[in-house]
Amino acid sequence: MELRQLVAAVTVADVGSVSNAARRLHLAQPALTRRIQALEKDLGVSIFDRTPSGMRPTATGEAFLARARLILRDAERARVEAGHGAGEVAGQVSVGLLASISELLGPDLAEAVRSAHPAVRLRVDIGYSGHVRQWLEAGAVDVAVLYELGDRPGIHSDPLVRERLVVAGPADSVLAQQDQVDIAALPGPFVLPAQEHALRILVDEAFAAAGATARVALETNTVDMQKTLAHRALGWTVLPASCIAQDVASGRLASAEIHPPVERTLVIAHTALHPSRAVTTVADALREVVERVIGRGAWPSAQLIDGRTRR
Structure with a gap:
């Protein structure tokens, strides 16, 4: 198996045909076809179905690709x-952040990496916890x-911060007069993420x-939609305090801490x-950004957790 064969297979999968892939790779079509055939012979399986509309990966091919x-x-x-030698850190790094903290951490991380490691x-990439875990x-x-x-094979994770969750609703709701609320005592309905996401799991466990x-009227996988629907009194929602701090300060939403407390624990993780x-350099920079953001008071609801313990 050769890297050029892998490049050939991935390119065919991306563009859907041998002819288009050959043009992209600046190869003759027969030469590209031979690379795919040699790869399939080496693997002992077909990685593509040849159809009138083009090349489609088989189920086995999808996993291989x-x-x-x-x-x-x-x-x-x-x-x-x-190419950059031992002295300079270089390359592409993809970072997954929860939507609820992307504005808090993303810009500072980009600034820190560009300043210290321009190469x-x-x-x-931003999403709910279930999405980020899958990525x-x-x-x-x-x-x-x-x-x-929790313990997941092939993933190393370190505890990072602990943060309490709050219930949010319209600025003129009962939450405006309360510091704490019994979440199960609220009549509902609720606007929450789908059940596979960690925030929803925490809420369901609290109930x-x-x-x-919880009487859930609507499920959505965007934080902005949660906040907008809560603002319009279409349902209570539950979010980290940091996620709605500006909305509360501007008078768009009211919030109250959940009693008994419901907390989320965030980790920093990599394969x-x-x-x-x-x-590893970006992971270290991300930890430092979290410490700085909390240290300057921009994330007042978060508490740093010491220790790098889980593999």
Whole structure:
């Protein structure tokens, strides 16, 4: 198996046909076809279905191509690092951030990396915890800040911060007169993320502990939609305090801490298999950014957790 065969297969999958892939790779079509055939012979399986509309990966091919993309990414990183020598950190690093903290951490991280390591090309992907976890496990992001993972093979995670969750609603709601609220006592309805996401799991567990069930009127996987619907009195929502601080300060929303307290624990995580210098450098920069943001009071609801303990 050769890297050029992997490049051929990934390119065919990306563009959907051998002819288009050959043009992209500046190869003769028969030469590209031979590379795909040699790869399939080496693997002992077909990775593409040949259809009248083009080349479509088989189920086995999809799994192989996902791995091939990671191999090509790592090979490119090795090339870039070798080209810059031992003294300079270089390469592309993909970071996954929760939507609730992306504005807090993303700009500071970009600034820190560009200032200290200009040869590092940063990509930031934003989503709910379930999305970020999937990206991390699939190798689509290199390092991430997300809800506590538990023990997961191939993932190294360190505890980072602990933060209380709050209930939010319209500025003129009962929450405006309360510092704390029994979440199970609120009549509902609620606007919450889908059930596979960690925030929803925490909310469901809080209701279960009170012997109740949340009456959910709508599920959404965007923080902005949660806040907008709460503002319009279409349902209570639950979010980290940091996520709605500006909305509360501007009078758009009111909030109250949940009693008994419901907390989220965030970790910084990366794949445990030989992270590149660029990945470890960005992970360290991300930790430092979190410490600075909390230190200057920009994340008052978060409490740093000491220790790097979980593999």
